[in-house]
Amino acid sequence: MSNTAITVTLDRERPADVRPHLIELERVTGTGVGQLLRRVIAGDFHANDLSETVRLALIGGGASPAEAATLARVYIAERPLTEGHGLATEILLAAWNGTKPAPAAAEPPSDYDAGEVILDDTSPNPMRVENDGSLTPVGSLTPAGAAIFEARRQQRAGIENADRARRDAVNAAWLADNEAE
Template identity: 35%
Template sequence: MPSGEYQAAFGDGEHIFRLRIGELEELQEKCDAGPEFILQRIYSGAWLVADIRETIRLGLIGGGMPPTQALALRNRYCGEGALFTHKALASAILAAALMGSEGDEDEPPGEMKGETSPSPEDDGGSPASTKPAGSSGSTRKRLRRRTSGG
Protein backbone atom coordinates (compact mmCIF):
# COMPACT_ATOMS: atom_id res chain seq x y z
CA MET A 1 0.00 0.00 0.00
CA PRO A 2 1.31 3.50 -0.77
CA SER A 3 2.37 5.66 2.13
CA GLY A 4 -0.51 7.07 4.10
CA GLU A 5 -3.18 4.65 2.88
CA TYR A 6 -5.45 2.98 5.39
CA GLN A 7 -7.95 0.26 4.54
CA ALA A 8 -10.90 -0.41 6.83
CA ALA A 9 -14.54 -1.36 6.97
CA PHE A 10 -16.92 1.58 6.81
CA GLY A 11 -20.60 1.51 6.08
CA ASP A 12 -21.26 -0.86 3.21
CA GLY A 13 -17.83 -2.53 2.99
CA GLU A 14 -14.06 -2.21 2.94
CA HIS A 15 -12.70 1.10 1.70
CA ILE A 16 -9.31 2.70 1.14
CA PHE A 17 -8.75 6.00 2.94
CA ARG A 18 -5.91 8.41 2.22
CA LEU A 19 -5.31 12.04 3.08
CA ARG A 20 -2.91 13.58 0.59
CA ILE A 21 -1.76 17.19 0.78
CA GLY A 22 -4.89 18.54 -0.95
CA GLU A 23 -7.22 16.65 1.40
CA LEU A 24 -5.16 17.68 4.44
CA GLU A 25 -5.36 21.33 3.38
CA GLU A 26 -9.13 21.08 2.95
CA LEU A 27 -9.43 19.30 6.30
CA GLN A 28 -7.58 22.05 8.12
CA GLU A 29 -9.82 24.67 6.47
CA LYS A 30 -13.01 22.77 7.42
CA CYS A 31 -11.82 22.13 11.00
CA ASP A 32 -9.90 25.39 11.53
CA ALA A 33 -6.89 23.43 12.80
CA GLY A 34 -3.86 21.58 11.52
CA PRO A 35 -4.00 17.82 11.03
CA GLU A 36 -1.88 16.95 14.07
CA PHE A 37 -4.00 19.21 16.28
CA ILE A 38 -7.14 17.50 14.94
CA LEU A 39 -5.61 14.10 15.71
CA GLN A 40 -4.80 15.21 19.25
CA ARG A 41 -8.38 16.50 19.70
CA ILE A 42 -9.71 13.10 18.66
CA TYR A 43 -7.30 11.23 20.94
CA SER A 44 -8.13 13.47 23.90
CA GLY A 45 -11.89 13.32 23.45
CA ALA A 46 -12.14 17.05 22.68
CA TRP A 47 -13.03 16.45 19.02
CA LEU A 48 -15.46 18.48 16.96
CA VAL A 49 -18.09 16.97 14.67
CA ALA A 50 -16.14 18.08 11.59
CA ASP A 51 -12.99 16.37 12.91
CA ILE A 52 -14.68 12.99 12.51
CA ARG A 53 -16.98 13.53 9.53
CA GLU A 54 -14.58 15.52 7.32
CA THR A 55 -11.62 13.23 8.02
CA ILE A 56 -13.68 10.25 6.85
CA ARG A 57 -15.14 12.03 3.79
CA LEU A 58 -11.81 13.42 2.65
CA GLY A 59 -10.09 10.12 3.37
CA LEU A 60 -12.53 8.35 1.06
CA ILE A 61 -11.89 10.93 -1.66
CA GLY A 62 -8.12 10.61 -1.25
CA GLY A 63 -8.54 6.84 -1.43
CA GLY A 64 -10.08 7.18 -4.89
CA MET A 65 -13.82 7.50 -4.30
CA PRO A 66 -15.67 10.19 -6.28
CA PRO A 67 -16.55 13.19 -4.04
CA THR A 68 -20.34 12.83 -4.43
CA GLN A 69 -20.20 9.15 -3.50
CA ALA A 70 -17.91 9.89 -0.51
CA LEU A 71 -20.33 12.56 0.72
CA ALA A 72 -23.34 10.24 0.38
CA LEU A 73 -21.55 7.36 2.14
CA ARG A 74 -20.36 9.63 4.95
CA ASN A 75 -23.84 11.11 5.40
CA ARG A 76 -25.47 7.68 5.43
CA TYR A 77 -23.12 6.00 7.93
CA CYS A 78 -21.61 8.83 9.95
CA GLY A 79 -24.63 10.85 10.97
CA GLU A 80 -26.43 11.63 14.17
CA GLY A 81 -25.83 9.16 16.94
CA ALA A 82 -22.96 7.44 15.14
CA LEU A 83 -20.09 9.87 15.53
CA PHE A 84 -18.48 8.28 18.57
CA THR A 85 -18.33 4.91 16.84
CA HIS A 86 -16.23 6.43 14.05
CA LYS A 87 -13.69 8.12 16.32
CA ALA A 88 -11.17 5.26 15.94
CA LEU A 89 -11.52 5.26 12.15
CA ALA A 90 -10.95 9.01 11.88
CA SER A 91 -7.88 8.86 14.12
CA ALA A 92 -6.44 5.91 12.14
CA ILE A 93 -6.92 7.77 8.84
CA LEU A 94 -5.15 10.85 10.20
CA ALA A 95 -2.36 8.83 11.83
CA ALA A 96 -1.69 7.00 8.54
CA ALA A 97 -1.52 10.34 6.71
CA LEU A 98 0.86 11.89 9.23
CA MET A 99 3.05 8.91 10.15
CA GLY A 100 2.66 6.49 7.25
CA SER A 101 0.93 3.16 7.04
CA GLU A 102 2.06 -0.15 8.41
CA GLY A 103 3.90 -1.96 5.67
CA ASP A 104 5.20 1.13 3.86
CA GLU A 105 8.16 -0.17 1.89
CA ASP A 106 9.89 3.19 1.55
CA GLU A 107 10.80 3.48 5.23
CA PRO A 108 11.69 1.00 7.99
CA PRO A 109 9.13 0.94 10.84
CA GLY A 110 9.84 3.38 13.66
CA GLU A 111 12.22 5.57 11.69
CA MET A 112 11.61 9.01 10.25
CA LYS A 113 12.81 10.01 6.79
CA GLY A 114 16.04 11.98 6.97
CA GLU A 115 16.72 10.91 10.55
CA THR A 116 20.27 9.65 10.93
CA SER A 117 22.57 8.83 13.78
CA PRO A 118 25.91 10.62 13.97
CA SER A 119 28.88 8.69 12.63
CA PRO A 120 31.67 7.72 15.05
CA GLU A 121 33.91 10.31 13.38
CA ASP A 122 31.40 13.12 14.14
CA ASP A 123 31.18 12.50 17.89
CA GLY A 124 34.73 11.71 18.89
CA GLY A 125 34.65 8.00 18.11
CA SER A 126 31.86 6.86 20.46
CA PRO A 127 29.27 4.42 19.05
CA ALA A 128 26.37 5.93 17.12
CA SER A 129 23.10 6.32 18.96
CA THR A 130 19.90 4.91 17.51
CA LYS A 131 17.65 7.27 19.51
CA PRO A 132 18.04 10.97 20.29
CA ALA A 133 18.86 11.70 23.92
CA GLY A 134 15.76 11.90 26.08
CA SER A 135 13.55 10.27 23.45
CA SER A 136 10.90 7.80 24.45
CA GLY A 137 11.37 6.15 21.08
CA SER A 138 7.83 7.01 20.00
CA THR A 139 7.47 7.80 16.32
CA ARG A 140 4.59 10.15 17.09
CA LYS A 141 6.68 12.14 19.61
CA ARG A 142 9.61 12.32 17.18
CA LEU A 143 7.23 13.50 14.45
CA ARG A 144 5.82 16.22 16.72
CA ARG A 145 9.30 17.46 17.68
CA ARG A 146 10.46 17.39 14.10
CA THR A 147 7.49 19.26 12.63
CA SER A 148 6.84 21.81 15.35
CA GLY A 149 8.41 25.23 15.25
CA GLY A 150 8.77 25.53 11.58
Protein backbone atom coordinates in the same frame (compact mmCIF):
# COMPACT_ATOMS: atom_id res chain seq x y z
CA MET B 1 -1.99 2.57 -2.10
CA SER B 2 0.36 5.21 -0.70
CA ASN B 3 2.30 4.82 2.52
CA THR B 4 -0.46 6.76 4.32
CA ALA B 5 -3.43 4.87 2.87
CA ILE B 6 -5.47 2.38 4.85
CA THR B 7 -8.49 0.22 4.15
CA VAL B 8 -11.68 1.13 5.99
CA THR B 9 -14.89 -0.86 6.19
CA LEU B 10 -18.12 1.06 5.66
CA ASP B 11 -20.60 -0.49 3.24
CA ARG B 12 -17.62 -2.55 2.04
CA GLU B 13 -13.86 -2.32 2.28
CA ARG B 14 -12.64 0.94 0.76
CA PRO B 15 -9.25 2.63 0.44
CA ALA B 16 -8.86 5.82 2.46
CA ASP B 17 -6.03 8.37 2.49
CA VAL B 18 -6.48 11.85 3.92
CA ARG B 19 -2.86 12.90 3.23
CA PRO B 20 -3.57 14.37 -0.25
CA HIS B 21 -6.33 16.54 1.27
CA LEU B 22 -4.75 17.83 4.49
CA ILE B 23 -4.95 21.49 3.41
CA GLU B 24 -8.67 21.09 2.73
CA LEU B 25 -9.12 19.24 6.04
CA GLU B 26 -7.44 22.10 7.88
CA ARG B 27 -9.70 24.59 6.07
CA VAL B 28 -13.00 22.81 6.78
CA THR B 29 -12.16 22.00 10.41
CA GLY B 30 -10.63 25.41 11.11
CA THR B 31 -7.49 23.99 12.71
CA GLY B 32 -4.07 22.63 11.83
CA VAL B 33 -3.65 18.92 11.32
CA GLY B 34 -1.49 18.48 14.43
CA GLN B 35 -4.08 20.18 16.62
CA LEU B 36 -6.84 18.20 14.91
CA LEU B 37 -5.05 14.94 15.63
CA ARG B 38 -4.56 15.89 19.29
CA ARG B 39 -8.19 17.03 19.52
CA VAL B 40 -9.55 13.79 18.04
CA ILE B 41 -7.32 11.50 20.11
CA ALA B 42 -8.17 13.39 23.31
CA GLY B 43 -11.90 13.18 22.54
CA ASP B 44 -12.19 16.99 22.35
CA PHE B 45 -13.30 16.92 18.72
CA HIS B 46 -16.15 18.64 16.94
CA ALA B 47 -18.60 16.30 15.20
CA ASN B 48 -17.58 17.86 11.88
CA ASP B 49 -13.95 16.80 12.53
CA LEU B 50 -14.92 13.15 12.24
CA SER B 51 -17.12 13.29 9.17
CA GLU B 52 -14.78 15.62 7.26
CA THR B 53 -11.75 13.47 8.05
CA VAL B 54 -13.52 10.38 6.72
CA ARG B 55 -15.03 12.19 3.70
CA LEU B 56 -11.68 13.59 2.57
CA ALA B 57 -9.90 10.29 3.23
CA LEU B 58 -12.42 8.48 1.02
CA ILE B 59 -11.82 11.03 -1.75
CA GLY B 60 -8.07 10.50 -1.27
CA GLY B 61 -8.72 6.77 -1.63
CA GLY B 62 -10.47 7.24 -4.97
CA ALA B 63 -14.16 7.78 -4.15
CA SER B 64 -15.99 10.55 -5.96
CA PRO B 65 -16.77 13.63 -3.84
CA ALA B 66 -20.51 12.88 -3.99
CA GLU B 67 -20.03 9.23 -2.97
CA ALA B 68 -17.62 10.22 -0.18
CA ALA B 69 -20.09 12.80 1.15
CA THR B 70 -22.89 10.24 1.19
CA LEU B 71 -20.74 7.59 2.91
CA ALA B 72 -19.52 10.09 5.53
CA ARG B 73 -23.09 11.17 6.22
CA VAL B 74 -24.51 7.63 6.44
CA TYR B 75 -21.63 5.91 8.26
CA ILE B 76 -20.25 8.76 10.39
CA ALA B 77 -22.64 11.68 10.88
CA GLU B 78 -25.73 9.48 11.36
CA ARG B 79 -24.08 6.84 13.57
CA PRO B 80 -22.91 6.84 17.21
CA LEU B 81 -19.88 9.08 17.73
CA THR B 82 -17.67 6.22 18.91
CA GLU B 83 -17.80 4.62 15.44
CA GLY B 84 -16.70 7.77 13.65
CA HIS B 85 -14.15 8.58 16.33
CA GLY B 86 -12.31 5.28 15.91
CA LEU B 87 -12.27 5.56 12.14
CA ALA B 88 -11.15 9.21 12.09
CA THR B 89 -8.41 8.41 14.60
CA GLU B 90 -7.15 5.53 12.47
CA ILE B 91 -7.14 7.72 9.34
CA LEU B 92 -5.32 10.60 11.02
CA LEU B 93 -2.75 8.30 12.61
CA ALA B 94 -2.04 6.74 9.21
CA ALA B 95 -1.45 10.23 7.78
CA TRP B 96 0.78 11.07 10.74
CA ASN B 97 2.77 7.84 11.13
CA GLY B 98 2.44 6.32 7.67
CA THR B 99 1.57 2.71 7.16
CA LYS B 100 3.79 -0.28 6.72
CA PRO B 101 3.10 -3.28 4.55
CA ALA B 102 1.66 -6.17 6.48
CA PRO B 103 4.44 -8.25 7.97
CA ALA B 104 5.07 -11.66 6.53
CA ALA B 105 2.74 -14.26 7.96
CA ALA B 106 4.06 -15.52 11.23
CA GLU B 107 2.81 -18.47 13.14
CA PRO B 108 1.39 -17.24 16.44
CA PRO B 109 2.10 -19.09 19.66
CA SER B 110 -0.25 -21.99 20.23
CA ASP B 111 -2.11 -20.24 23.07
CA TYR B 112 -3.71 -17.70 20.68
CA ASP B 113 -7.05 -18.48 19.07
CA ALA B 114 -8.17 -17.42 15.59
CA GLY B 115 -9.88 -14.04 15.76
CA GLU B 116 -8.02 -12.97 18.91
CA VAL B 117 -6.33 -9.57 18.81
CA ILE B 118 -2.80 -9.67 20.22
CA LEU B 119 0.31 -7.55 20.46
CA ASP B 120 3.06 -9.32 18.57
CA ASP B 121 6.63 -8.65 19.67
CA THR B 122 7.52 -7.57 16.12
CA SER B 123 4.96 -4.74 15.93
CA PRO B 124 3.79 -1.94 18.24
CA ASN B 125 0.30 -2.28 16.78
CA PRO B 126 -2.32 -4.92 17.52
CA MET B 127 -2.57 -7.92 15.21
CA ARG B 128 -5.54 -10.24 14.61
CA VAL B 129 -4.84 -13.98 14.49
CA GLU B 130 -6.43 -15.31 11.30
CA ASN B 131 -7.82 -18.84 10.82
CA ASP B 132 -4.69 -19.86 8.92
CA GLY B 133 -2.49 -18.65 11.81
CA SER B 134 -1.24 -15.54 10.02
CA LEU B 135 -1.28 -12.13 11.71
CA THR B 136 -3.13 -9.15 10.21
CA PRO B 137 -2.67 -5.56 11.47
CA VAL B 138 -5.87 -4.03 12.86
CA GLY B 139 -4.84 -0.38 13.37
CA SER B 140 -3.08 1.69 15.97
CA LEU B 141 -3.53 1.44 19.70
CA THR B 142 -5.08 4.10 21.86
CA PRO B 143 -3.37 4.60 25.25
CA ALA B 144 -6.17 2.61 26.92
CA GLY B 145 -5.82 -0.15 24.34
CA ALA B 146 -2.07 -0.28 24.88
CA ALA B 147 -2.61 -0.70 28.62
CA ILE B 148 -5.08 -3.53 28.06
CA PHE B 149 -2.79 -5.36 25.65
CA GLU B 150 0.18 -4.92 28.00
CA ALA B 151 -1.89 -6.42 30.81
CA ARG B 152 -2.69 -9.39 28.58
CA ARG B 153 0.98 -9.79 27.71
CA GLN B 154 1.92 -9.66 31.41
CA GLN B 155 -0.75 -12.21 32.22
CA ARG B 156 0.64 -14.61 29.63
CA ALA B 157 4.18 -14.04 30.91
CA GLY B 158 3.10 -14.92 34.44
CA ILE B 159 3.93 -11.55 36.00
CA GLU B 160 2.94 -11.24 39.70
CA ASN B 161 0.12 -8.86 38.85
CA ALA B 162 -1.89 -11.58 37.10
CA ASP B 163 -5.12 -10.76 38.95
CA ARG B 164 -5.06 -7.20 37.61
CA ALA B 165 -4.12 -8.44 34.14
CA ARG B 166 -7.08 -10.86 34.17
CA ARG B 167 -9.44 -8.07 35.25
CA ASP B 168 -8.12 -5.82 32.48
CA ALA B 169 -8.46 -8.63 29.93
CA VAL B 170 -12.08 -9.22 30.97
CA ASN B 171 -12.74 -5.48 30.65
CA ALA B 172 -11.10 -5.45 27.23
CA ALA B 173 -13.22 -8.39 26.08
CA TRP B 174 -16.36 -6.65 27.31
CA LEU B 175 -15.34 -3.43 25.50
CA ALA B 176 -14.58 -5.35 22.31
CA ASP B 177 -17.94 -7.12 22.43
CA ASN B 178 -19.79 -3.85 23.00
CA GLU B 179 -17.88 -1.99 20.29
CA ALA B 180 -18.71 -4.74 17.80
CA GLU B 181 -22.48 -4.15 18.22
